[in-house]
Amino acid sequence: MTIKAVVFDAYGTLYDIQSVAEITEDAFPGYGEIITQVWRIKQLEYTWLRSLMRRYQDFSHVTQDSLAYTLRCLGLQHDRDTFERIMEKYLHLDLYPDALAALAALKGNKLAILSNGSPEMLNALVKNTGLDRVLDATLSVDARKVFKPAPDAYMLIEEKLGVALLALVTGVFPCAAQDTFRSEAGLSYSNFKGNDLTRTSAGADGTYYFDPLPLRPADTPYDQVQFVERVGSVSANAAWTSTDIENQERLSNGYDYGASVQFARPDTFLRAAASAEVLNQGKSRSGGIDVVTETNAYQLSIGAYVAKATSVDLNFSRSKTTASSSAGIPDITADGVALVGQHLERLSVSGHVAITARASQFTIRSEGSPDQQNRDLQVQAIYYPTKLFGLKAGLGIDRGDNDSLEGQTLLLGLKTFFTPAVSLSLDFQSFYAKAAGKDFDLVMLRGAMRF
Numbered sequence: 165m166t167i168k169a170v171v172f173d174a175y176g177t178l179y180d181i182q183s184v185a186e187i188t189e190d191a192f193p194g195y196g197e198i199i200t201q202v203w204r205i206k207q208l209e210y211t212w213l214r215s216l217m218r219r220y221q222d223f224s225h226v227t228q229d230s231l232a233y234t235l236r237c238l239g240l241q242h243d244r245d246t247f248e249r250i251m252e253k254y255l256h257l258d259l260y261p262d263a264l265a266a267l268a269a270l271k272g273n274k275l276a277i278l279s280n281g282s283p284e285m286l287n288a289l290v291k292n293t294g295l296d297r298v299l300d301a302t303l304s305v306d307a308r309k310v311f312k313p314a315p316d317a318y319m320l321i322e323e324k325l326g327v328a329l330l331a332l333v334t335g336v337f338p339c340a341a342q343d344t345f346r347s348e349a350g351l352s353y354s355n356f357k358g359n360d361l362t363r364t365s366a367g368a369d370g371t372y373y374f375d376p377l378p379l380r381p382a383d384t385p386y387d388q389v390q391f392v393e394r395v396g397s398v399s400a401n402a403a404w405t406s407t408d409i410e411n412q413e414r415l416s417n418g419y420d421y422g423a424s425v426q427f428a429r430p431d432t433f434l435r436a437a438a439s440a441e442v443l444n445q446g447k448s449r450s451g452g453i454d455v456v457t458e459t460n461a462y463q464l465s466i467g468a469y470v471a472k473a474t475s476v477d478l479n480f481s482r483s484k485t486t487a488s489s490s491a492g493i494p495d496i497t498a499d500g501v502a503l504v505g506q507h508l509e510r511l512s513v514s515g516h517v518a519i520t521a522r523a524s525q526f527t528i529r530s531e532g533s534p535d536q537q538n539r540d541l542q543v544q545a546i547y548y549p550t551k552l553f554g555l556k557a558g559l560g561i562d563r564g565d566n567d568s569l570e571g572q573t574l575l576l577g578l579k580t581f582f583t584p585a586v587s588l589s590l591d592f593q594s595f596y597a598k599a600a601g602k603d604f605d606l607v608m609l610r611g612a613m614r615f
Contacts (some may be wrong), residue, residue: 169274169327174281175257175314176204178267179289180343183258184250184383184549191246192238193510197382199234205552206230211280211311220309222282227254255288259295260343261379261585267298274325276301278318280311301325301582344376345585350612355566360410360605363445365420367403374398375430379584379614385516385548386510386581392473394428407445415454416497418446422461432471435477438462453490465504472509481526494533516548520558528566538564544575552581556591570598585614 175181182200189196207230214220216301235242267275276299279286283304290296303324305317312318321327348371356363374396377389384392407417424442428434445457460483467477479502487493488577502524510516521543528536544558575589593606 167273169276169300169321169325169542170270170323171276171278171325172275174279174286174289176470178259178277178295179257179293180260180380181257182382183380184253184450186342187250187253189383190514191242191250192240193512195238195240199238199240200382202237203234205231207587208390215311218310220311222306223280223304223311224282224285226280227251227285254285257289258380259293261583264298267295271437273329274300276321276325277302278303278305278312278321280305282306286468292299293321297518314412343379345373345379345614347372347615348612349615350610352608353609354606354608356380356604356606359601361407362403363407365403365405367401367420369399369401371397371399381551383508383510385518385554386584386587387546387548387554387579388473388516388518391475391506392508394430394432394469396426396428398425399423405446407448409448409450411450412455413449415447415449418444418493420444435467435469435475437465453489455487455493457485457487459483467504471507475506477504477506478502479504479524497529499529500524511572514549516551518546518548518554520544536565538562538566538569542573542575545578554579567599568597568602571602572596587614 165536172178181204182197184203185196185200187196188199192199197225207227210226210230211223212227231247232252235247236348277286277290277295279302281289281304283302283306286294286302286304289298290302296302301324303320305311305314305320307320308314308316310316350369352365352367352369354363354365373390375393377393377395380386381389381392400421400423402421403419405420406414407418408414420443421442422439424437424439427436439462441461443459443461445453447456449455461481462483463481464475465479467475469475479500481498481500481502483498485496487495502522503518506518506520508516508518522541524539524540524542526540528538540560540562542558542560544556546554546556548554556575556577556579558573560573560575562570562573564570572595574594574596575591576593579587579588579589581587589608589610590613591608592605593608595602595604595606597603
């Protein structure tokens with residue numbers, strides 16, 4: 165038998181009912197997720213009871229009654245404006261990320277919604293999300309005055325679409341159910357500009373997460389979901405680089421590549437990480453001497469979560485820079501130790517702020533030169549007015565024996581998610597050195613997609 169039509173439920177199948185949590189959390193900080201859960205359970209209970217008792221009222225009344233029950237049950241005081249603002253979100257629910265793609269793949273069949281929603285709610289919802297241009301029909305059980313799963317409600321399909329009911333599958337649409345991600349891939353570009361050096365790079369990176377992460381977290385900025393959920397990962401990156409140094413001829417381009425692993429689990433407070441990276445500057449020529457400069461860097465950290473969204477880590481690092489040439493340039497080694505604290509806080513007014521503080525000390529060694537020690541303090545804050553958008557600002561101060569590294573660093577940046585899976589970040593770093601001629605600016609751009 166040929167399939168002529170595919171009919172979906174709306175709430176929880178094509179539309180993410182948990183997307184209302186953003187509004188409930190804003191109205192009642194700390195209660196957003198529990199409100200949505202109790203509300204949904206009570207909403208379904210009321211539809212079942214009204215069908216059994218044959219005391220039908222449309223879904224708008226049921227949704228209002230179940231929300232009123234939820235707020236009363238949790239002891240949350242509210243005014244009429246707050247109540248109506250939460251209800252209004254049901255007319256603007258988010259589509260699951262792959263709902264449109266799934267509907268497009270079924271093009272050629274009649275596509276429709278059959279939902280418990282009232283005609284007014286459904287018509288507004290599909291129009292606000294653009295599904296009115298995709299669906300052939302939006303069917304409400306209001307025409308039969310009984311809620312699903314009463315068999316009479318499903319007869320609307322045959323009546324309105326003129327097709328026989330071949331099969332009935334209940335539950336969440338399989339594509340939409342996968343509202344999680346396990347990996348991320350990114351493309352990046354950066355430009356470093358100092359007084360006598362310019363370095364441009366373009367690269368790619370990828371990350372695999374050991375556990376699924378929510379694509380639409382209920383009360384966490386999308387950018388902070390791995391930190392809050394305590395999930396480990398493994399990452400790799402590679403980049404092409406081009407370095408131009410004043411009074412030197414560039415003979416070949418360079419490359420960077422590296423890998424890192426993070427260990428974290430939701431059921432433990434411990435966390436750890438390790439990374440290794442190679443940065444090759446390429447070959448250059450100065451005064452008839454060819455030089456190839458390469459840095460190998462390693463880092464190890466161990467720490468713990470001291471609260472749900474607060475961590476403290478101790479980092480150990482080592483790097484070695486080698487300049488291969490006939491001039492016999494000595495290697496430079498840097499050993500460092502750092503204490504890093506990270507905290508995510510929900511603001512009482514609106515949004516979140518993520519604060520990272522880092523205090524470090526490193527020792528620079530080179531044959532024929534005395535050891536040099538520098539200390540660095542850096543504080544960075546990211547303000548998230550919404551879960552999709554973050555603004556970054558930070559300040560670093562370096563003091564010590566090496567005056568080329570002494571100075572102040574200004575950090576600015578932003579990151580936005582165009583969808584729960586697609587993001588773009590822009591970062592700017594400016595270093596104001598104590599020594600003359602050692603200032604630099606760094607601009608970094610990265611686009612990423614989660615899968």
